[in-house]
Amino acid sequence: MSGLSQAEEAQLRIKLQEAVVLCTERCLYHSSKWAAELLNSLPFSSDDGSDTEIESPQADARPPQTPTSRVAKEGTEQRLEARELNKFLLAKTYFDCREYDRCAAVFLPGPLPKGSLQPASSPASASKHQGKGKVKVTGTPSKPNVDIEPVQGLSQKALFLSLYAKYMAGEKRMNEDSEMILGPQDGGVTMNKELPVISAILEEWFANLPGSGRQSQGWLEYLYGIVLAKGKNEKQALEYLVQSVNRYSYNWGAWQELSSLLGTIEEMQQILPHLPQNIVSFIFHVSASQELYQSTEQVHNSLSQVLSIFPTSAFLKTQRALLHYHDKDFDEAEQIFSQLILSDPHRIDSLDNYSNILYVMGMKPRLAFLAQLATNTDKFRPETCCVVGNYYSLKSEHEKAVMYFRRALTLDRNFLSAWTLMGHEFVEMKNTHAAIESYRRAVDVNRKDYRAWYGLGQTYEVLEMHSYALFYHQRAAALRPYDPKMWMAVGQCYAKVNKPTAGIRAYKRALVAGSHYDAGVGSSFGSGESAGLGGGILDPDVLYQIALLYERTGDMSECASYMELVLAQEEGPDFEEMSGDVGGGVGVTPTTSKARLWLARWEFMRGMYQRAMELANELCQDGVEVEDAKALVRDIRARIERERGEGR
Structure with missing residues (x-):
């Protein structure tokens, strides 16, 4: 992607402005915030009207309407939206006040709750009062039958807001009905009871779309994708989300949902040809690669190109910091986060990741400052609770740390960091049962969290259930194939379950993986098994374990060769002849x-x-x-x- 021309930049600015408005109208506030922050990270130019004098006639001029906004709304949608305007404004105010059921009932009035104060009436009077606006729902709760006729008379914007309000009402009730986090009754299987009705309405709506003469705008596909994903119908959810981003690309929430369904880099490569080719798709590719731990030079270059267009974007800088974090370059990641704090001290997003970095680096004073800063900004954000929890963990006050991670999950049960970090704390407290349950919840939320898979493996090792541990360590290694620590764990489990040959292969993979973190040094001994400690040094612990496994297989000559290699690491390989540099050993x-x-x-x-x-x-x-x-x-x-x- 090359730099944008002035015309392209102006067009991008207008599209982002439009995205802020459209997402806000539909109460998609996080997507609206993302677009607004990206919009304000575009550099100012004299052509965009930012330097216009207040007295100038151009000061009152509105931005020109984009072709996309004209095409997106055909005449039918415009007429329906105009007719519904007053009711839509009312519904939106209810949503903004978090009165979700009331918002949904503006356009989709349903029956009163059971046990209501509605007086008993005869069947005749009941049928008389059954207005055209009501949605009749019959059938079983899992597969309701919906009368679609009143829904077809709504604009897509009104239908989306109504169904999204229903979804939010269901989420709210689900959280209210849920038990205490990891309490005795907390089974982790509470469901949003509104999902079957929403799914049935949308299924019927899309089935009737071809004959209606209307063109879908992409918002309902986004909502249907969320509902399908919640129902574990991930393949169909992926299809609808791809349709959504093709019909409207600037709804970042749809891209996030799409990313959450991708478990491997291969899955991402499969859907890339079906995505629109624009700036948002490019940003998605960078973000999804980061979430899949693809900290490659190509991804860094792609991110640099996008940053050249949005040079002050906090979101994109955070992606850079997370790439360094996954690559274990903690110093660089910490510097980026530190600069982000200076430029926007009230920004809470991703501070949980920053606190993880400070925890690993053992920077207790800075972590204490971050906890105080986040608490003063908003103490009821899950990110803030995780920061404070990490601070107490670093002080070895594990009970207090668990309390804050629980608080984060009370605020958002799907907040991944809190589940994983709470699992770590339970391991420290020797509560293996609670640790296993925490890690299981983490992988339920996000299958790509290698830390939770690795934590499960370690916990089962403590319980001496090595076959289980092996399975979980293999999952972690598949997600992080260039992390030697993962392969060492796999090799150790193979040794425990008496499979020395497989263990040798795993430990050799650990040696190869170590080269990923070796600063620019190639093959150490001409065997392709590069070092993992920098400077061409092989990890002596891994070499020693390989040697012991060869001893178990009876191959004493190979065992002796690897023992000699262990000794060679004391001095380190001499690179003086090859590169003019002398590699120091481990001693x-x-x-x-x-x-x-x-x-x-x-x-x-x-x-x-x-x-x-x-x-x-x-x-x-x-x-x-x-x-x-x-x-x-x-x-x-x-x-x-x-x-x-x-x-x-």
Whole structure:
């Protein structure tokens, strides 16, 4: 994507302005905020009217209507919207006051709740009062039959607002009916009871659309996609969301729902040809890649191109920070978040991720400041609760941390970070049952959360249920194929379930994965198994585990070769001839000392007494495994003396 011309930039500005209005009309406030922030991150130019004097005649001029807005509303929709204007304004005010049932009833009046104060009436009088505006719902609750006739007489805007209000009313009641987070009755299966009715109405509406002579605007497809996804009908949900973004591209909520349904990079590649080719699609590609942990040079370049168009966009800068975070470049991610705080100190979005970075870096004073800043801005945002929870976790006050993560989930049960972080806290508190339940809820919310899969694996390892642990670690490794930690966990589980050959493969994958985090250094030993510790150093712990697994398979020569490799990491490979740089080793560690002791015993068994003595003496000097080394030295001397005696 190259830079935009002045005409293209002006067109983009108008489309974003229109998106703010259209999303606000339909009460899609997060999408409206996203468009407005993007609009204001466009650089000012003298041609866009931003420098117009107040007294100038141009100051009152409205932006020209875009072709898209003219095409989107054909005559039928315009007439219906004009006729409904007063009622629509009333419904929207009810929605803004969070009176969702009242908002829906403006256009879709339904029956009074059971046990109402409505006087008993005869069937005749009941049929007499059944007006044309009422939606008749029959059938079972799971598959209701809906009279679509009154719905067809509504504009798409009014229908969307009414059904969206029904959806929000259902969500509100669902939260009210839900038990305390991880309480004794909390089964995590509470459903939005309005979904079947909304689904039935939309299904009928779309079935009747071809013969109605009307053209869909994309908003109802978006709502239907949400409803289908909630009902676990993900394939059909994906189809409707793709239709939605093709009919109207500037509803960011539709792109977010689309992204949530993509579990792998392959799935994203499959739908890309079916998406519109515009700036919002480009931003979606960057955002979805970030959520799939694709911190590649190509994604960074794409993000740089978009940032050249929206240079001050906090949303896009956050995407950059998260890419660095996933790539374990915490310093760079922290700097970006720090600059975002300075430019907009009241912005709460993604502060939970920032607090994770500060937690990993152990920056307690800065995390305390962030918690205070977020609390002063809005203490009842789930992000704020997660920031405070991370602060207490860093102070090892795990009970308080759990309390704040619970509070975040009370505010939003689908807030992913809180489920995962609460699982971590329960692990620290040795409450494995609660940890497993927290991690399970996290993966229910988002299957792409490798931290929750990895946490499940670790928790099952604590319970010594290694087959279960293996399954969850494999899921985590599939999401993070370039993270050596994931493959080390897989290898460890294979060793526990007595599959040493598979364990060797997994540990070798860990070595290869380590090269992803190696700063520009290529293959270390010409084998393609690059280092994971930087500077061409292979992880001695991984090498040692591979060696032990080869020993279990009876391949002693390979075992000895890997033990030698472990020792080689003390000094590190010499790159002086190749690159003019000398790679520093890891030095003497408990792992390298264990390998040295193993090799000393191996050489002793083979009759290579001189080499065995050298290795054992080195162990005595290192101060690790000293007693075993001294015993081995005595054995070697005794064997040498005995052989000398036999030789005489």
